Amino acid sequence: MKYVTFGTTGVQVSEMCLGTMMFGERCDESESARILSACLDAGVNFVDTAASYGKGRTEEIVGRIIKDKRDRIFLGTKVPQKTDSAWIRSSIDESLRRLQVDYVDLYMIHWPRLKMDVTDMMAGLDAVVRSGKARFVGCCNFPAWLFAHCNAIAARNNWAPLVCNQIPYNLLERGVEVEVLPQAVAERIAITVYRPLSMGVLAGKYRPGEPVPEDSRGATDARPRAWLERYGEGIGKMLTFAADRGLHPAQVAVAWVKHSPGVTCPIVGASSLGQVQATVKAFDIDFTDEEYAQLTAMFDTAVKEESGGNFVGLRRSFELLA
Ligand SMILES: NC(=O)c1ccc[n+]([C@@H]2O[C@H](COP(=O)([O-])OP(=O)(O)OC[C@H]3O[C@@H](n4cnc5c(N)ncnc54)[C@H](OP(=O)(O)O)[C@@H]3O)[C@@H](O)[C@H]2O)c1
Secondary structure, three states: OOEEEOOOOOOEEEOOEEEOOOEOOOEOHHHHHHHHHHHHHOOOOEEEOOOOHHHHHHHHHHHHHOHHHHHHOEEEEEEOOOOOHHHHHHHHHHHHHHHOOOOEEEEEEOOOOOOOOHHHHHHHHHHHHHOOOEEEEEEEOOOHHHHHHHHHHHHHHOOOOEEEEEEEOOOOOOHHHOOHHHHHHHHOOEEEEEOOOHHHOOOOOOOOOOOOOOOOHHHOOHHHHHHHHHHHHHHHHHHHHHHHOOOOHHHHHHHHHHHOOOOOEEEEOOOOHHHHHHHHHHHHOOOOHHHHHHHHOOOOOOOOOOOOOHHHHHOOOOOOOO
16 A cells, blocks of 8 residues: 555545445444454555434444544544534534544535535634644535635635545546646645445446346446446446456556546445455556556546637646646
């Protein structure tokens, strides 16, 4: 496992972040503990959770299974449902109680909300940092302009800035290549990537032209089936690419995300020990730029804009700054 600097924090985290969204949902507490142990043994020191997972149950499970391992883990959790300061300050206390810790390393806004008061939100996050309940604050699912807007407010008030943006990114969903990833490189924003396997569609669990497996998340969520139908041809090519190299498809999909400019840590989610044992090996893979381009070209998923011309390319350029 390699370690990378987490944005501007100076903290070294493992390239792999373990996602816990399935803990208590699709895997019970003892399997969750086995998944966590296997990851720690592989050198993972970064764990992502959220107050909203299992309506708090996931944080409780994480709290119990990291109890004697807390000092080895950079632990992140998220503010559920709302973004106002009073809510943030009470939510952190509830998360700390469920997690059985004195502080988290990273406290993130889970989603932007319509009509949010950003100054109030940044004041609330700053209060959490000043009280020692979180070392750093960040967000998920923020457009680039909103992230910059929040940090301009933080800078004017000498408040703690957002240090990371957690976003969905994979071979099928590539919207963040426009502005979010170039911004991250320019501003040294840590980018953690969720859904690197498109919920399992890129992990070989689903086969183009075959029904969605009954024991999959696709049995209760319409997105995997839709992606499979739309991108079946590319998925087929990617499965062949993996088989030709003796790799598990999940390793290929995660290694592609890891290789992408602007990405700090892919977040690996799993619902069994066997899955995580397979996926963790992605972090031993270093694709060449040629292999990376070959995989990217299997899917016609780059964001397109009708206007054409220079503006389209500039919005995803990593080379605008000297
Ligand atoms: N901030 C946010 O808004 C947000 C949103 C979503 C997720 N997250 C975070 O990101 C993490 C990852 O998200 P995700 O679970 O959606 O990611 P994902 O990697 O796209 O999907 C994980 C799913 O892929 C399947 N899978 C994983 N490894 C596999 C393997 N080796 N072989 C076959 N199938 C495999 C499993 O599906 P089955 O369970 O069907 O077997 C697993 O539940 C979460 O745990 C959470 O921490 C954050």
